[in-house]
Amino acid sequence: MQSVADQVREGSALSDAVKSQGNYFPPHFAEMLEGGERSGKLDRVLERLAEYYQQLADFRGIFFNSILWPLVQLILAVVVVGLLIYLPAVLLPDAETSRTDLLGIGLTGERGVLIYIGIVLTTLIVVAAITVLIKNGYFSFLSNWAAHLPWIGRNLRVFAEARFVQTLALTIESGVDAASAVDLAFRCAGTKQFQSKASQSKQAILQGHDLHSTLADSQLFQEETIEVVELGEASGRLAETLDKHFRHLKSQVKSSMAKLTYAASAAIWVVIAIVLVLIIFRVFSLYVDGMGERATDVIQGPSGF
Template sequence: LFTSMVAAGEKSGHLDAVLNRLADYTEQRQHMRSQIMQALLYPAILTFFAVAVISILLAAVVPQIVGQFEHMGQSLPGSTLFLIAASEFLRSYGLLVVLAIFLAIAGFKRALKKPAFKLKIDTRQLKLGLIGKVSRGLNTARFARTLSILNASAVPLLEAMRISADVLDNSFMRQSIAEATLKVREGSSLKNALEQTKLFPPMMLHMIASGEKSGQLDGMLERAANTQDREFETLVTVSLKVFEPVLVAVMAGIVLFIVMAILQPILALNNLVGG
């Protein structure tokens, strides 16, 4: 991307303007990356502490309390038996489970280096509801912004589409853009070629068509990218606001289950003594 833009700027004699666009582009990508990291930080910390608290309860607290009932030979309810089984499993195999998770993640990352496997994963990713919507939004915005900069820098459209496709994270979308590039080479309009991929939102396609007709394609592409970025920020903000209370509710439910599983045999023993 940078090499093509600098070369185009040197040929057109507008290298200073091209470098300014590159600086804005880099700043925009850094800003978006920073926003994503900040948005995910609190939920990640909350999830970590939730898992840690529940693990400590199951591995350290529960065995000491529930063990007293086993020594008394008292008949235990199903919830308490389940809690004991979960506690014993965590104490016996907890480290193995953690190790298996790390090995699975490492193996998955290694497998992603194989193009065929990555293509399958990326194809399925786009069908995963919210995750697919986020991935599609990020990549279409990145494509539109990159194509806008290249087009404004006098890079030929076909070359600009090829370079813009290379900056996408999703290999299925890269493949689809490559097919759209062939259609443009055969005489199709940019809007029609991208529409056939079924990856771009209608508003972005409308803005691209308007830019092609008015001769202001770079400006409309940039506006389309800005619109996508705003929609992405809204989607992430709303999703995280929903996720946080849901996580707290799930954690509270698990802790409540643990407390009730401990209290049930105590209450049963009190009723037995009282009777």
């Protein structure tokens, strides 16, 4: 930041000073500043950028708050399974292994719980590695696959659509030309599905196509969004219209995240219920086996054999 301040003091444009810092600032930050400088609205652009990044932080907050409870449930489920492996062998040290294996997976006592912890840690490492690889562009087919799922994909797409609308409103108000604004908006949407449409949409705008028809051709947007863009183009107040629509989409994002949270919670509870049912059947079968052995002993007892 001191370097930017020094360059501006020496007479450099703010956008040039920001560009000279490499990857320190967020992607496309300098391009929006440059658009604001060209249009004479730099103060407004800076204000809108502050709102933009605050809204991105709000989106992240919505997402993490949505997944927090399912994660807590998952952690509790993992702990409960560990206790079911460890406690029976500790409470009944003289019992046979078959009687302390409540889960029927061959893991009991200290050795069993250590193996279980190793499996859990290995799974966490694999998930973390896959997450890092996805962020670096690998396994993109997984996000594309999720985006095409009938119910999940639609709810996830609202998040990207809201970011697109938010970015497009900001870039247009910043004075960036329409083709570059569309290109930036698609690239900032945050999913490969949207980013893959950036170049062809930019070319369509350069060839004279209307913005709303270009978005319709991408087949990524709700009909409502396309109608809002068409209205904004017709009225000459596209940035303002998109701003209002973004607030509507933000409420949809919260609703979609809530739905996904409930679905994840339900899935975890189904798994827990299945485990409990298996444990009940396992304990019942052990009880029946024990009763059978007792009955056999009683029958054989009087015979003297």
